[in-house]
Amino acid sequence: MPFLPVDTDHVASLASLVNRAGCRLWLGQPVTVEPHQLFAYLAGRGMRVPVGTSVTLMPLRNPFEAALQARSLAQLTGHPVVAGYGPGPTGFQRALLGSAYRSPLTATREYLTSMRGLLNGETVTLDTGYTRLDAALPPLPHPQVELGLGVLRAGMARLAGEIADVAITWLCPPAYLRDVLIPEMALAAAKANRPMPRVVSVVHVAERKPRRDPVQLALKICGPHLRAAHYVDMLGKAGIRVDPADPESGARALIDAGVFVTGTISELVSGLSGYQRAGADEVVLNLGAVGAHRGARVALRELKFLLTSLEVQGV
Template sequence: MRYGYFLNEPKGPDPIAGLRDQITQAAEDGFSSAWLSHIFGLDAITALVAAGVQAPPIELGTAVVPTYPRHPAALAQQAMTANAALGGRFALGVGLSHQVVIENMFGYSFERPGRHMKEYLDVLVPAGRGEHVQYQGETLKADLKLSTPGAGFPVLVAALGPRMLKLAGTVADGTVLWMTGPKTVAEHVAPTIRAAAAEAGREAPRIVCALPICVTDDREGAVAKANEIFQVYGQLPSYRAMLDREGVAGPGEVGIVGDEKFVRARLEELERAGVTDFVGSVFAERERTRSLLVGAAKG
């Protein structure tokens, strides 16, 4: 299992310099990848390129860019450009986002999100390989061929339900998860996505699992803090379903929180479950937690 690091969006007048420093530190610490979310702050792709070209080589990925606001060919073009600028080190994580965001904030219809993602990937993936795409779907059309350098970047889908996991295994290169624990990965995510890939004659997909993590002697206090920081994820339907499947009440309980022995055991459990890349989102006890993750990353 490879180890990645979840970047924090820096505050202040020069956030790109802050990101560059985080990426540099992650590379020097031995992490194989660094990931940035795309919500309402920095544009993740632009920010990773601006910071990443000034930092040592490490895979840089988005977790995740919402699909609805951008035509898939336009996103493919942007991702290819990013991949070219980063020397082939870019990974594009995409996702549906949530109904409250897509409908209430952006004004798009969230009807039949599974159909939307299938049609989106039908254009995005071949366009990102530099192929001529001629496509007529119910909601998307394309007839073009991009000449952009940087073709061939991996595409990872934020997939939780069975249909999305099958798409991630048959069309994309894998999945990037959030708020999804080891039980759910072992019993639901890994079997579904691997079976889909095998049936399509494809290689085993990546399963990138990002979770809150904290090494501490005060597990109860840290879980309560995680529940406060990440409380929205206990309310959004897609993540709520994963927490329920895991059998936990809130986001803090699916996080990896405890002393060194406990945290190492949970990381080993994730690896046995089928996780190929663990991405730690450190939310407290930063020095102690990072020290354990650095040790794990270096083997």
């Protein structure tokens, strides 16, 4: 969704575009309109499209509510749902929970494992300091709920390989996906004797246009991430040096590395195809920079043109 979901007419137009294109509608964790409620609203308007969250934040809800909401969306939309989760920044954890997770990996493991048990009809009992739960969900037929994890670095990649259905990346360079994250997932999945999770890569994209500064576009949508320690660390491990005190140079580095994909249509196709070659099973087009810069109507128009161009070129 390339804009904050405030105007429901724009959201409905986007859902119609997604339906015609035969793809999935993704939404992260805005604090304007809650993602699950927005998707349910669209289903209620008859716009039942496949949806995914990329990613919603664990401190906002107990795993019981998370499982309930995810399977409710599957039932209401009539499509499989990708329910992606992540622990969120430590400051966000402290603001909602009173303290940060001692171990984000342990907290995430317990969260997703609890959701899996609930969705499988099990009674889940847990009281560890990360998760408190003693409950089961009543039976309800619904399409599949795929459990996803936001994957940034090797530790979360290994955890995704062990317990997730889907691994979701954000600001991830293609080479880092290919050389680090996917091998870690594959090894962990093999050790757990389970299939490797599908890989979904969210990619920032914007067509090159006159009087449009790509560095400012990248800065507008990625600026907070370029100041966040965990993203700076991941990008450094991927060979992209980012200085939190100079986010503009970081935005330029994202463009140079093909993480923020910009250019002509042929250049966009090449950049997006790089993620497929790196091993991504699904590439999410994120025109959030265009939406933030020019508004929802321009972002929708550009997304429609890009989807049409990709279809014509067989991508």
